[in-house]
Amino acid sequence: MTIDFQDCPCSGKSMTYFTAPWILLVLSKHDGIHGYELKKILKGHMEDLRISMNITGLYRHLKLMEKRGVLSSEWDTPDKGPAKRKYSLTEEGKECLSLWMQTLYIQGELIHRFLRGAHKVFPSMPMPANRGPEREVPKCNL
Secondary structure: OOOOOOOOHHHOOOOHHHHHHHHHHHHHHOOOEEHHHHHHHHHHHHHHHOOOOOHHHHHHHHHHHHHHOOEEEEEEOOOOOOOEEEEEEOHHHHHHHHHHHHHHHHHHHHHHHHHHHHHHHOOOOOOOOOOOOOOOOOOOOO
């Protein structure tokens, strides 16, 4: 039996749960932006990793997040052009972002430990650059 690794979760293509914290982070800096603007900002952070963002999936995330109360939206009806929704972070959304940050930090540490252990088992596999707590965190220009 042959496995198509392009469709396998190990390819990283189905890690859509990381979309939510990115949305919250962007909205914390750019309050009241349209979904298309949000997509452009998110794409800028993921493009070099060859991660694509489906606009339909993004709007689905926005709708679910609004239903959960972590963001709100209102219609922007300009004089010219179609009406668009503008999204904003709620107080609950700020709390949710804080929890995501804690969760992702722990997950990042677990991933780092896994990679160190895997490198001991498979020393010929390339090891990513040091990503321990002592590393400098790259700037995120949102």
